[in-house]
Amino acid sequence: MSIEVRETAELGPDERVAFFERDAGIESVTGDVREIVDRVREEGDVAVREFSSEFDGVDVGNLEITDECERAYDDLDQSLREAIEAAAANVKEFHEAQLPEDWRREFGDGRELGRRFRPIDRVGVYVPGGSAAYPSSAIMGVVPAVVAGVDHVAVVTPPAEEINPATLAAIHVAGADVVYQVGGAQAVASLAYGTETIDRVRKIVGPGNKWVTAAKAVVRGDVEIDFLAGPSEVVVVADETADPELVAAELLAQAEHDPNASVVAVTDDEATADAIANAVGEMAHAREREDVIRSALENDASGVLLARSMSEAILFTEEYAPEHLSIVADDDESILTRIDSAGSVFLGPNTPVAAGDYASGTNHVLPTNGGARVTGGLSVETFLRSTTVQRLTGDGLAEVGETITKLADAEGLEAHAESVRTRLERTEDADS
Ligand SMILES: NC(=O)c1ccc[n+]([C@@H]2O[C@H](COP(=O)([O-])OP(=O)(O)OC[C@H]3O[C@@H](n4cnc5c(N)ncnc54)[C@H](O)[C@@H]3O)[C@@H](O)[C@H]2O)c1
Numbered sequence: 001m002s003i004e005v006r007e008t009a010e011l012g013p014d015e016r017v018a019f020f021e022r023d024a025g026i027e028s029v030t031g032d033v034r035e036i037v038d039r040v041r042e043e044g045d046v047a048v049r050e051f052s053s054e055f056d057g058v059d060v061g062n063l064e065i066t067d068e069c070e071r072a073y074d075d076l077d078q079s080l081r082e083a084i085e086a087a088a089a090n091v092k093e094f095h096e097a098q099l100p101e102d103w104r105r106e107f108g109d110g111r112e113l114g115r116r117f118r119p120i121d122r123v124g125v126y127v128p129g130g131s132a133a134y135p136s137s138a139i140m141g142v143v144p145a146v147v148a149g150v151d152h153v154a155v156v157t158p159p160a161e162e163i164n165p166a167t168l169a170a171i172h173v174a175g176a177d178v179v180y181q182v183g184g185a186q187a188v189a190s191l192a193y194g195t196e197t198i199d200r201v202r203k204i205v206g207p208g209n210k211w212v213t214a215a216k217a218v219v220r221g222d223v224e225i226d227f228l229a230g231p232s233e234v235v236v237v238a239d240e241t242a243d244p245e246l247v248a249a250e251l252l253a254q255a256e257h258d259p260n261a262s263v264v265a266v267t268d269d270e271a272t273a274d275a276i277a278n279a280v281g282e283m284a285h286a287r288e289r290e291d292v293i294r295s296a297l298e299n300d301a302s303g304v305l306l307a308r309s310m311s312e313a314i315l316f317t318e319e320y321a322p323e324h325l326s327i328v329a330d331d332d333e334s335i336l337t338r339i340d341s342a343g344s345v346f347l348g349p350n351t352p353v354a355a356g357d358y359a360s361g362t363n364h365v366l367p368t369n370g371g372a373r374v375t376g377g378l379s380v381e382t383f384l385r386s387t388t389v390q391r392l393t394g395d396g397l398a399e400v401g402e403t404i405t406k407l408a409d410a411e412g413l414e415a416h417a418e419s420v421r422t423r424l425e426r427t428e429d430a431d432s
């Protein structure tokens, strides 16, 4: 397996499009996904069972498996149980620090304004589990919802002859209220529209492969979603001080998720670029998921890139807007100040992306496909809605009264203006 070094300056228009408008195969499955979503919407559980049989190879009996999660937790090897609990505790602590406080304060004279935060009442969390198991994603999806105070957290995860026990146990530890064995687009459709067994939710969150991600895009008009969190991505920005093997290790780690994953190293140092490419070639062999890694490395949005300068490497990265950004360079903090678009940032040689994937406490459900240009990852705010609150005194209304009536008149909305004038007149009458 080899990966060729390409110069950023030499990239043609098609290659730039492949990097910057990458879609990880989502568009190619959107037609099929629309059909799956429509069938589940019309036929409910019958369609869910049919698609589970077709795509997961399982004849599902009971769709609900909430009690099985607690049993899996009880039976789980103690050290694995402790690892799940330690990761969940770190994620909880970091997300509790995000909880916003309601506030009100005086603006001007007699104008009290503020914001109030309340949880969404019913959410659905997708926990992936097709080609790998994702207990970590159960923690990342459910814990912030619980911290936010969501009343009803429903989890969906793909069925299997035996669903991974660590995934079930993690769903239990994270605190889900109800759990269903259904995966892929059919799971997203079930949460969006409801079936006989699965209640519809108000917001669907969580990561998944191209079918899951396409389904979230399809239902987005009918139900709220977090963002598109599809096949994993990483960009490593490296200078000549970077250890090529550690950079290669980052690329392989994200590449092993999915054949549609995208992994990039970009550097301004030719020797470093060559060394990273060699290390990737050598280290990719004899991996358990070598085939998946090979496909991901062959993606048009993957590669080792040689930039003419660090500024060019930074511009490339900003345009790419990766899910994960690792910066391994002497002046990592100053490079970071020049990159705004990244889902989650990992600084320095001792900070592997796997830290955030599993246990440092930050969330690993992150925007892919350039979504980092407009949003960050899953957080407590994902599960909250904010409401503004205001109270004006007579003086407060008088202060903004003319501004309001002028604008209302300009809009031709007389009743708006009158609702203010009436109050102002009453205040004047009371004062005289
Ligand atoms: N961006 C993020 O935040 C993030 C975080 C964690 C994981 N991920 C990604 O999640 C994904 C997990 O993928 P996975 O496949 O292991 O699990 P998954 O649960 O996402 O997908 C499995 C489901 O895909 C459906 N499916 C499979 N083949 C199909 C077909 N031919 N037609 C229709 N549906 C089909 C099946 O219904 C199955 O249940 C990876 O791409 C990984 O990179 C992303």
Ligand SMILES: N[C@H](CO)Cc1c[nH]c[nH+]1
Residues within 6 Å of the ligand: 134, 136, 137, 231, 232, 233, 254, 257, 323, 357, 358, 364, 365, 366
């Ligand atoms: N790298 C994934 C986010 O793209 C998260 C994850 C789960 N398990 C391992 N890693």
